[in-house]
Amino acid sequence: MAENTAFVIIDTQMAFFEAPKPLYQADTLVANIKSLIAKARAAQVPVIYVQQNASGDLAWMNDTPLKNIHPGIAPQESDLVIQKWEPDIFAEAALPAELDARGIKKLVLAGLQTEYCINNSCRSGAARGYDITLVGDAHSTFDSDTMTAPQIIERYTNELRNVVRVMPTQGIAFAEADSQAEILDIYDENLMKLGSKIRADVHRDGDWHRVFQCWIAYEQQGEAYLVMQRRAPNKQFYPNLLDTTSAGHYAVGETIQDGIREIREELGIDVTFDQLVPIGRRVSVTRNGDLIDHEVADVFLLIYSKNIREYRMQIEEVSGLVAFKVSDALELFTGKRQTIPAQAVGYATEWAELRTSDFIPTLDHLMEKILVLVQRYFREETTLFI
Secondary structure, eight states: OOTTEEEEEEOOBHHHHTSSSOOTTHHHHHHHHHHHHHHHHHTTOOEEEEEEOOOGGGGGGGGSGGGSBOGGGOOOTTSEEEEEOSSSTTSSSHHHHHHHHHTOOEEEEEEEOIIIIIHHHHHHHHHTTOEEEEEEEEEEOOOOSSSOHHHHHHHHHHHHTTTSEEEOGGGOOTTOOSGGGOEEEEEOTTOOEEEEEEHHHHHHHTOEEEEEEEEEEEEETTEEEEEEEEEOTTOSSSTTOEEOSEEEEOOTTOOGGGGHHHHHHHHOOOOOGGGOEEEEEEEEEEEETTEEEEEEEEEEEEEOOSOGGGOOOOTTTEEEEEEEEHHHHHHHHTTSOSOEEEEEESSSSSEEEEOGGGBOOOTTOHHHHHHHHHHHHHTTOOOOOO
């Protein structure tokens, strides 16, 4: 995450901490932001502060200590402090200009207030093409006339999951060198949480963990089609083989709703969790050399009809995409055909001939199960379980 990344702290002036209404979990907010600052500095990630200026009847606060940033998370002399007047860090030119000058495209956001500057900044930043991570337990607000602060935070955080990546403080690792440094929650055989551990150690020790899997399908002229990704050539396991359309581990503290970030990251598709069709859980036990993989996958279908040429592949994870008829693939996996045609992106030609050897092998006939489930979905059957 460290490359081209900045940690942006929004509107943490004393005016919010000394307001007539209490700021929700102010001490926790400061502690989490302080922890994130330490992580960012250790990874040599720039820490940027954006400071709100009051206007109108409250303009007098700009010349008082109420404008000062909370001393527990105050900037160092070398930190950039940007002034703003609007409830959106991108509404004025100063911050975008600084980010462009420094080549920064990835932002981790924390601060105040949830329903104003945090919400607006996440949405406008994503619209501008920035890769944004909101720290889910490092923003806060006040009770309103109609909602409590926890209700406001929950509502806006859940809505923003459809726009940006949301991760807890514990899951932010600015210095990740690769995915093996990612921190995962681990479980016992009954999915009771035991704690958390670095991903490489999880796979070394065979700890149970959870993953998100989404298969994209569509219907065209009465035929059901399935889309699959080809894994990147630098993958430690099964490089260049066809796999689930989009999949990945839940980072520490993430929920099942957070899984949609994988679709956005790997394929450039913006979807909401409500668009997914749940098809159950899949338990997988695999040993591959030194890797012992004990995982429980939450599995979904996404019905998405755009041509695969319009997807935006994350080249670090995905080297190609294919789309093929479900009926053709069923004949392939039942031995009635040796190859099937597929539209291809990232291949030498626009069409590829696929063999069973092009797909990741599984012991539980996963491909056949998915193909049948897709057929049943387009026949309007509602009982769909993997």
